[in-house]
Amino acid sequence: MCADFTRIRRFLAEREPPTPCLVVDTDVVAARAAGFGAAFPGALIRYAVKANPAPPVLDALVAAGIGFDVAGPAELALCLGRGADPAEIAYGNPIKKPRDIAFAFERGVREFTSDAPADVDHLARYAPGSAVSIRVLLDAPDSATPFGRKFGCAPAEALDLVLRAAAHGLRPGIAFHVGSQQPDVTAWEIGIATAAKLFGEAAAHGVGMTRLNLGGGFPTTHRTAVPSLAAYASAIAAALDTSFPSGRPELLLEPGRVLVADAGLLRTEVVLVAQRDDRRWVYLDIGRYNGLAEAENEAIAYRFEPVDTRGGPDGPVVLAGPTCDGDDVLYQRTPYRLPLALRSGDRLDVPGTGAYTASYASVGFNGIEPLRTHCLGRWGDA
Numbered sequence: 001m002c003a004d005f006t007r008i009r010r011f012l013a014e015r016e017p018p019t020p021c022l023v024v025d026t027d028v029v030a031a032r033a034a035g036f037g038a039a040f041p042g043a044l045i046r047y048a049v050k051a052n053p054a055p056p057v058l059d060a061l062v063a064a065g066i067g068f069d070v071a072g073p074a075e076l077a078l079c080l081g082r083g084a085d086p087a088e089i090a091y092g093n094p095i096k097k098p099r100d101i102a103f104a105f106e107r108g109v110r111e112f113t114s115d116a117p118a119d120v121d122h123l124a125r126y127a128p129g130s131a132v133s134i135r136v137l138l139d140a141p142d143s144a145t146p147f148g149r150k151f152g153c154a155p156a157e158a159l160d161l162v163l164r165a166a167a168h169g170l171r172p173g174i175a176f177h178v179g180s181q182q183p184d185v186t187a188w189e190i191g192i193a194t195a196a197k198l199f200g201e202a203a204a205h206g207v208g209m210t211r212l213n214l215g216g217g218f219p220t221t222h223r224t225a226v227p228s229l230a231a232y233a234s235a236i237a238a239a240l241d242t243s244f245p246s247g248r249p250e251l252l253l254e255p256g257r258v259l260v261a262d263a264g265l266l267r268t269e270v271v272l273v274a275q276r277d278d279r280r281w282v283y284l285d286i287g288r289y290n291g292l293a294e295a296e297n298e299a300i301a302y303r304f305e306p307v308d309t310r311g312g313p314d315g316p317v318v319l320a321g322p323t324c325d326g327d328d329v330l331y332q333r334t335p336y337r338l339p340l341a342l343r344s345g346d347r348l349d350v351p352g353t354g355a356y357t358a359s360y361a362s363v364g365f366n367g368i369e370p371l372r373t374h375c376l377g378r379w380g381d382a
């Protein structure tokens with residue numbers, strides 16, 4: 001689906017809010033949620049709140065009937081405050097304090113993810129009887145922003161954790177995550193096959209599992225096109241048919257980026273253009289600390305579109321942020337070209353930035369305020 005930012009650009013032209021700012025169209029969020037649900041009929045969908053926790057975004061998703069994947073008490077309280085049903089909230093962070101588990105359980109959350117014996121024990125004690133997906137670490141194909149080795153137990157340990165959870169009266173399932181912005185539609189195959197094997201082994205121990213959590217990872221288009229959601233859905237359906245020939249488990253999906261990225265566009269202003277050695281540096285009022293954190297390692301290469309076009313030829317640039325930090329450089333290896341006439345005060349649009357931008361902004365590094373979000377559409381506040 002090709003994103004259309006006409007309404008957002010009209011808002012920016014009429015209102016001229018100070019830059020940098022992010023504008024999100026909540027109608028697009030609702031449409032994306034409906035499209036995602038249609039691609040995975042029957043699956044339980046839990047939006048990963050960290051991608052964009054703006055209240056109007058959550059409102060649009062509550063209205064669309066989507067549940068939430070929260071990482072801790074603050075995100076949980078936020079979702080409940082917007083009217084989310086705790087029965088449709090999953091606590092997907094394997095790293096959590098016992099008191100945070102208790103907080104969630106007291107508020108009605110019954111779905112958790114775990115990947116270590118101590119955490120399973122905490123869940124047994126503070127969230128008795130809950131569903132707990134054991135997160136397995138797999139060698140999935142590379143994604144743009146992989147999770148490294150931080151999360152997930154080895155497949156060989158997973159059975160022990162499943163049996164440990166069941167012995168404690170928890171209801172075990174399996175979870176895995178293929179990394180964010182995953183360009184390979186077949187990336188879920190290994191995880192689904194591994195899960196099927198674990199379902200069989202658990203059954204041999206008398207433990208029936210019903211729930212498979214496929215995580216998130218569905219990508220969005222920036223400079224290079226990504227496969228359609230339909231292509232992901234059919235690759236996943238094929239893998240499920242192969243690995244679970246006698247019937248699919250109940251599926252849980254935790255999309256983040258794919259539901260909100262294309263609903264947002266960020267506007268930034270050129271602070272300075274300077275020639276340094278043989279390179280032209282363009283310094284923007286947005287950088288890695290106030291919204292473009294995902295430019296780290298140049299992992300996500302956004303599009304930068306001049307708003308004030310004076311025509312004339314373009315040429316290569318290095319793009320950097322406004323702060324006094326030497327690491328606040330956006331792109332020095334990824335080739336970018338901008339008009340040679342570009343100068344201080346000119347504005348650029350960065351489309352497809354509804355995910356992992358405002359939520360990543362620092363609270364005031366160098367005195368720069370967090371990225372302002374204006375929300376349009378039915379659930380908007382602008």
Ligand SMILES: *Cc1c(COP(=O)(O)O)cnc(C)c1O
Nearest residue numbers: 048092180216217254255256257
């Ligand atoms: C961040 C996260 C997601 C969402 O990932 P996307 O790539 O944005 O879809 C889903 N599940 C968990 C556990 C996460 O940490």
